Amino acid sequence: MSQPRPTVRRRRLASLLVELRETAGKSMEEAADRIGCHKTKISRIENARLGISLGELRDLLTFYGVEDDSYVEELVKLARRGGEPGWSRHLGATLPSYADHIDYEQTSDYIRSYQPLLIAGLAQTPDYARELYRSNPEMLSNSRVNDLVDTRMQRQEILDKDDAPRLTVIEGEAALRSRVGGPNVMKQQLDRLAELADRPNIEVQVLPLDSGAHVGLLGAFVVFGFPTPAFSDVVCVEHVTGSLHMETKAETERYTLAFDSLRSAALSPAASLGLLRQIQDEL
Template identity: 35%
Template sequence: MTDGGSPTIRRRELGSRLRRLRLESSRTIDEVAQALLCSPSKVSRMETGQRVATARDIRDLCELYLVTDPAVKDELMRLGREARQRSWWRQYSDLGEVTSLIDYQDGASSITEYDSCLVPGLLQTEEYARSAVRGLLPRIREDVLEERVEARMRRQRLLTQDSPPRLWVLLDESVLIRHVGGASTMKAQLDKLHQQSLLPQVTIQVVPFKVGAHPGLNSAFSLVEFTDATLSPIVYTEGLSGEIYLEGRNDIDRYREAVDHLRASALSPADSQDLITTMIGRIS
């Protein structure tokens, strides 16, 4: 996780702490809104991290909740400042809702990726990424394509920074066979997969065809988890209809169950490395 932390994660962390203080003071959201002369929705959005609490909001809430410890006040103010910082990925104008995923992954302690069709973005080569985006969006403008590829490559620094998140990637065997961008591009991509699998913080497992039907057969998702136990894990999925973020307990449990099943069904990390190496040798 980065030293400064993701602004989105800081916003959620601040909201979680403000909610805890409210509950400890035995006040309802409506009571807080009435005391602050604001709407209940504003209080709710601050607590859920959908809105950043201003310095004045934090000061007023500390007074209302009778927070007297200067260290607690300073910590809340620090979270508020960090939650308002501008992340590097905000400079890219056409990333859409995926910027939220970058935010979450930047503040994660662990990331579990599953894909049945493509190598996940955190492990893609530049040319594979370019071919994948162009294939998914045939009419994309060239400048937008290059912006997305550049942002995707920059995201990968997450894996080599100090204290990187734990990355566990589960790939359907079809990912190794589908030639995205042609033979040379695919060979370079599989070689990168093999090299990345040697990193201590990265685990790659391949779900072989012989497993048959399995819970991830028709989907792709990212399960993002955090060190702070008060922050709910996030599941990200995407498709033609757009991006979806899930954080309900039932949704998270369902995806965790799918991950457990996939890990148990997949080849071991060592056998997965051997299969990737074999596939490299088969590309002419």
């Protein structure tokens, strides 16, 4: 039976504990001696594979020289909620895989997104996103559509943070030409994509329609990379009822190779922006 993926809060706490231990100049063996356990337990805690008791956490923080009481309480609160998916309260219990997707998105430092038919979620305008949700055959209510659009816009706030992740997006030309919501909505959407492409941490490339056969014909996917080496990359493939997440080395390496192949086949960032503007002028 496979081990459940660690939640975003447990991952966050684990990465902070590694940082605090290394800043304090302590080894895992010393940390283990401090709380009376084997080094393996410290390793599992720092890999987010094992939770930590509040007493052990407070003891380690004292050992690491953390003197800010408010910061200690923040970490204690993080540990208490370590098993709770970070976005579950926004999405409801019926969308666990979507919550996983957003949690990975919020904690990664490098996001690689290949989208042959749609604008990447982190780049969508509210009007574009609203049109997509309204097209759902489940006939979502207006209030539910608004909630989902609001959630999508909240997700995009990570791009405005001081430590914003690096983002590489490969858009299929079809995604730029598909008139979701009509010409005005698409003009605004292409403006948004061009604005993001001008940021130093964001790269946008377009895969032309005349590219011929390529690995991307199999569908869209996203690869999340994380700042903590112990956390493996995660690949997300979305489908009608949710998202499939893969994190074994064999799986993530194949998707990384596929993404690199698509980057080579796509237009350069400068040529991509030129095509984007050309399509915008044609609207």
